[in-house]
Amino acid sequence: MSAQIIQLFPTQTKTPKTPRPVDHGVCEPHYTGSRYNKDLSIVQIAKAVRRDIAAAKKSGSIPKTAKISVRTGHSTNHRSLTVEIKSFPSNVINTERVIVEREHPHDIYNAPNLPGRYSSSATDTLRALEEIVKEYSYDKSDSRNDYFNVGFYSHVDVAAELRISDRAIAEASI
Numbered sequence: 001m002s003a004q005i006i007q008l009f010p011t012q013t014k015t016p017k018t019p020r021p022v023d024h025g026v027c028e029p030h031y032t033g034s035r036y037n038k039d040l041s042i043v044q045i046a047k048a049v050r051r052d053i054a055a056a057k058k059s060g061s062i063p064k065t066a067k068i069s070v071r072t073g074h075s076t077n078h079r080s081l082t083v084e085i086k087s088f089p090s091n092v093i094n095t096e097r098v099i100v101e102r103e104h105p106h107d108i109y110n111a112p113n114l115p116g117r118y119s120s121s122a123t124d125t126l127r128a129l130e131e132i133v134k135e136y137s138y139d140k141s142d143s144r145n146d147y148f149n150v151g152f153y154s155h156v157d158v159a160a161e162l163r164i165s166d167r168a169i170a171e172a173s174i
Contacts, residue, residue, distance in 0.1 A: 033135040033151075042072045042079040042152055045136045049081065052132045061128050063121070065089045068129070069159070079152040083129050084159040085122070092122035092158050093166040099174060122158065129156045 035048070050070050056062040067087040073080040085092065096115040104111040116123055137151035 030138075030140050031134065032138040035135040036138050036151060037136075038151075040136070042074055042081060045152065046070050046072045046081060048136060049083065049132055052135070053129070056128055056132065062125050063089050066125060081133060081152055081154045083133060083154070083156045085125065085129075085157075086159050086162060088122060088125070088158075088162065088166075090119065090121055091166045091169055092118050092162060093170045094119050095170045095173060098167065098170045102174070118158065126156055126158070130154075 040048070053062060053068055053070070057064045057066070062068070065087075066085060066089065069082075069084045069086050071082045071084075073082065094115050094117060097117055100111050100114060101108055108114065118126065133154045133156060137154065139151075140149040141147060
């Protein structure tokens with residue numbers, strides 16, 4: 001019986017293992033902004049971001065009449081920067097998205113070809129603002145391992161008041 005087992009399961013010879021690429025568990029790309037300076041306080045960063053926003057308005061990458069708020073926050077274990085669009089020359093809400101939400105009120109995320117939440121001009125402005133903010137920070141986080149290491153936390157969005165009023169305008173136009 002033991003001879004049959006040996007024939008069925010012959011002993012394996014050890015083969016050298018090929019080294020695997022190291023996976024550090026990083027699912028987000030790490031970055032360090034070109035203007036990152038560890039010695040800047042969050043208040044100094046906010047001032048620099050405001051200057052860059054003013055320059056972007058002059059260059060035309062952000063609408064000149066847009067009003068943008070830059071606020072800071074900090075506690076004992078983190079710093080934060082909030083950038084919000086308070087007013088915008090055109091409607092920030094994408095009317096096509098409002099139509100889809102009306103047609104699929106209970107199943108919006110399974111709706112075919114779901115349009116973006118914001119208009120193209122508002123989306124472009126938000127992207128430009130995010131790029132400005134990113135220049136002053138770094139991110140070496142690894143969310144899969146619940147490890148967060150950033151220069152500061154940031155939030156760039158349209159202010160709630162503007163979203164609500166522009167959504168009402170979009171709904172009225174349908």
